[in-house]
Amino acid sequence: MSAESSPKIVIVDESPIRAAILEEGLREAGFTGVVHISEMQSLLARIYALDPDVILIDLENPSRDVLEQMFQVSRAVRRPIAMFVDQSDAASIQASVDAGVSAYIVDGLKKERIKPILDLCISRFNAFSKLQDELDRTKSALEERKVIDRAKGILMKVKGLTEEEAYVLMRSTAMREKKKIGEIAQSILTASELLK
């Protein structure tokens, strides 16, 4: 078993970007034996073929329940695997669930050896979801921009306003009604759709 040198780590994640971010982090930290599984068919057979010491899985993955089978004593299971939980350290469970990741380890692997892997995993997962949030925010800002532009066009046409006047009208209405300008623009689009 390679566990004495660098433990063999399997990442089970259907998101290739997040898996790549995590894999890179692990390699930088000196964990060289990292394999990514993105295909959930025959997951257990794949894992047994790789025979890892540590398995990392994202919590959005329904196949997490498949891994729970590895705790069981049965013929289907070769090496007993346990979920990495430290009864004394509720904060570490909380942190990993918050980040959206869970770790499973071969029974007997020392806690000191898994802790840095899990910590790294948590920080990379958090970094990934921050990136995801930024991307979502940028996308919705772009969407809002488009809606405002279309609403401006409608006001210019219907009320014979200039572009500047149409924008000022929407902004002042938004302030008066304590709404976002995007919401006002959306209601203009909806209303014009209804009145067609």
Next chain:
Amino acid sequence: MTTPLHIGFIPLVDAAALIIAVDKGFTAAEGLDVTLVREVSWSNVRDKLNIGMFDAAHLLAPVAIASSLGLGHVKVPIVAPFNLGLNGNAITVSPALHAAIMSEIDGDPLDPMATALALARVVAARRKSGAEPLTFGMTFPFSTHNYQLRFWMAAGGVDPDEDVRLVVLPPPYMVDSLANGHVDAFCVGAPWNSVAVDLGVGHILHFVSDILVRAAEKVLAVRQSWSEKNPNALAALIRAAAHAAEYIEEPGNRAETAHILARPERLGVGAEVIQRALDGRLKISPDGQQRESGRYLLVGREGAGRPDPAQAAWLYAQMVRWGQTQMRPDALRTAMAVFRPELYDAAMGRPGAAPNAPGAIGAFAGPAFDPADIAGHLAAFKIGHWKP
């Protein structure tokens, strides 16, 4: 003042009482502000309940017991003051396995002993011909599905750990796995059996009510510590779920119930297929054959909502029988104490109600179940992996 609660659920028909309680306003009427959170795995539901991210959850009854005993995971005492459903699972087999069982069957195909004996002959013939062992899908190691499959096949002489393979599969993956031959059969809750039949890739061989007349399935689970700190919120939640269950059981409300459950943020499958499970009228074979049973899924009727500690004892006995834990009297007491009829009675204003009728489990094989003599009960079964 309203109490905010976060409650986790898995998209299955037996989450109905919880979903209707929230979406039809029964929780709001009790002064609760509930946010339902849809989850993708039982492990997630368990962990989020354990660490307090959820105040309550739709949970597999055996997971509530395993958590309280510290089996397979961290020990966190859980209490179940309300049963979200009795029965509701079915065993679905591939067309090929269905044909093989039917060609071997000697007796009524609805008789689980006849099908289990036929399965044993199919298994023996496969072994003789050098074919791969049959693979059965179930949802979780600590699941009713696991124990129901095992109980059924072992009665016919099939050792679930030696003669076939049992594998965990997330419910939404069951149908695909059956279609592509990854499994030959599965045991799962609604609506997945019906989905397999509709796609022509499976036959419903048994409702679990053929195997056990009355089987605790999903419970409304909370941490014991939470129940002690929030007795009023808990009682309100029990009442809301009980009122919702009563609403669902009224046949005139079934269509609306199915419609609400079908929403994308709830189950996200067709209302018609959901209503089949609620009505207990299921298409069981791709050629359109129907089967109706008053025992398919019980949400509230026949006192289904009131937890029965004997059910917890039966589930604990299965954990012992299949080697997930050892028989210990204190562990049995802990397991039985997870199911809390007195919390239900107090919330419903019926303290001191009569205990549930004994022998209510009604398994098709073996002696009547007696929680007071689990060792004696298990000794009556030839196949099992426990040491007295």
